[in-house]
Amino acid sequence: MTEAHVIVGLEVHCQLDTKSKLFCGCSTDYRNDGPNTHVCEVCLGLPGSMPVLNKRAIEFAMRVAKALSCEVLYESEFSRKNYFYPDLDKAYQITQYDKPLAEKGILEIDGDDGEKKVRITRIHVEEDPGRLVHMGNAERGRYSLVDYNRAGIPLIEIVTEPDMRSPKEARKFLNKLRATLEYLGVFDSEKEGSLRVDANISIKGSERVEIKNITSYKGVEKALTFEVTRQRNLLRRGQVVERETRHYLEARGVTQSARSKEMEHDYRYFPEPDLRPLQVRSWVDSIVLPELPDARRERFMVQYGCSVNHARTLTGELRLANFFEKVVEPDPAGLPALAATWIADILIGELNYRSMSLDLLEPATFTELIRLLKNGIITDKSGVEVLRVMLDQRLKSETTETPEVIVTRLRLAKTTGDDAALRTAIREAIAENQKALEDYRNGKAGALNFIVGQVMKKTRGRSDPAELNRLLQEELSKGA
């Protein structure tokens, strides 16, 4: 069986980055505060309180609808989804059911076989429930506390058609969606818990399995990959895939069957009587969309001469694209080529390695580093070292040394032919590696590289490899 037989559809829930909650005036900026500090009678669901719709949240959702080329319904409405759970203070969630805000859209992604249009089934707005915090331990007994700070945070749910053909494509869809939402200014992917995904996956001809509540981008690809393997193994053994709901256990990277009880939910949807139907189609025209990822990618290629891959990487995240443009701003003609390479190929990896946010790095500092590289002051290897020092410093304190200071302090400035230290290092390397020298003289060209490596070691990478090669040849011919 090939990947083409995998069918994936996603339901993506993203927190809309509004200042206040969906139905009350409480602040959404709760992450650094204590439990139950951003609450009022409305988001606590106290008896008698009533929801008042946050217009801004609807406007945010309309931006998404427009960006995904959806049709906004003439009249949409909120419904109650009724179920009992301790984190759900009203015992119903106000959501949208048979009259969502918008339907029938498209998001273009860079799919497994080139450009691909993933169809969007619907977009609707709903409120986030509170959060259970599990306490205690097995010996002393376990219990849970409820934090309602999150209750009432606006969510947008985006449902796709089953148009993706591999876990990787699903991941690409998510990345593109995230970028689009961030470009629209309605979503901040770096806020903890701002994304939750339910994924439907089946192998053609078999039953569909729903994986619930995946909370990271990587998790989606991992959970789906696990599921593909699990389902294929079942089929290979002649067993059947059962239609069921499974949970993704992030820590173990596996999916696990949900208790069948949870599938028997009858949510008893009915229209929310405390809110009037929503007639907002006329807003669509007044919404002006900002430049979106595809357009920015094209512009990066034209304006800065970026390669397709660099342009795609740089524009794939709003922070990255903004960072790049700020870095090259002082010299938009001279810096982009090096900056694109250094950001896309080196910086991202170094940040990921440290689980570090790009926000911690000043674009101007990075510009300085690029200039040192461009002007031949330091080698690529030293550039990486400078970058690492800066990032490590920034992780520990508010400020970092400038690249120039680091270069001076660590004596990383590139060596030149007149550099006595370099000549000494070459002579030493030759003297210490007579065997390699002999091999080289006997025609083994590779042996020279070994000596170059030894010199590099002695000069801690400050030498320009081409220059070093030239000097080494010179030295060897002298000795001959």
Added chain:
Amino acid sequence: MTGTLSFEPDDRFNAFLTTCRKVSHGSGRLAGIPVAVKDNISTQGIETTCASKILKGYIPPYDAHVVRLLKEAGAAIVGKTNMDEFGMGTTTENSAFGPTLNPLDTSRVPGGSSGGSAAAIAAGMVPMALGTDTGGSIRCPAAFCGIVGLKPSYGRVSRYGLIAYANSLEQIGPMAKTVTDVSTLYSVIAGHDPRDSTSYDRSYNHIPSVEIKGLKIGIPQEYFGKGVDPAVGNVVQKAIGTLEQLGATTIPCTIPSMEYALAAYYVICTSEASSNLARFDGVRYGPAADVKKSWHDAYRDVRRAGFGEEVRRRIMLGTFALSSGYYGKYYAKAQVARENVRADFSRIFSKVDVIAGPTMPTTAFRLKEKSDPLSMYLSDILTVPANLAGIPSISVPCGKVAGMPVGLQIMGRHFDDERVIDVAYAYEQAVRA
């Protein structure tokens, strides 16, 4: 604060669940007037139980919008009145804290669900009170206790802070001995509230007028038909005769949709109630859930012990009506029936200014007379159409049958509350003179 009032009524009728002995008050239109508030309306710092064990001890941290308005007008909120639990009943017998008795005959019910408010007024403990009306809960006790009660047009009084029973049907409304007092109280509580998305910007600043010359009154035959005590019908017919003497003309009409109105009403109100009351689970207020049990079991136990029989019945009916596979059969059909009621009223109101008939099919029941739920539901038949249509309706005393008062019900077009009040006022002044 401009004054303090002491309130120590001789409440032999169990009209109050909570009384406030010393109440400070401000100045304004209602300065120093003691006002009672039904116990399903949130009062900051004063226990608010909806006459249910499940909310025993719940002290709201905020005032309902109407309570805030009362305070701003200088009223002294002197207590919280008894009711059928969560408003579910027509007699005030379904209170977890014992029934309220009818001050005119203590062997009888005061009507419900705002029976405590009506009894408090009828007994002279307060001149005015707030009630709530989901299917007749203001007008029924007004009729049974011989006072005046208005169910305002839907959207004219903020429901913010009213502990919801059936959101799409209910309104908070004024109750008092006279139409003038009802009008005064209404002028304080009506108006737009941004916190209630279903409220409209329609304030009420009307002085009741007795001028009804040329008024066209629709007389629906269903209001004098099967199930309506002929003696009550006669008293009401006589009252309508008085309105004719004042210059009004009557036009017979029919409301065919009434055949399904009661069924539709009970499907809608129980559906909404099943959702509204789901939050009472012992986690945040009321008797605490047993944390040693699994949350499923703890919820079940708290709810079984905390809700009364009628409330449990209606939660189950509503849960059933909304269930997948039954939604179309019940909830969706009820909405169609509701539209038909609205259409009937709008057709009739194209020809008449108001509709008049009895408020209740009978006078006040004896205690425990309506122990069969279905017969109790049937007694709401004349009041629920106004809730389904969202139109204003008032009950004004219009005579007695065997010593017990009868209410004349006057319904008007949506937002035509002023006219409904004028007709009641004209009648009241005519019979008083």
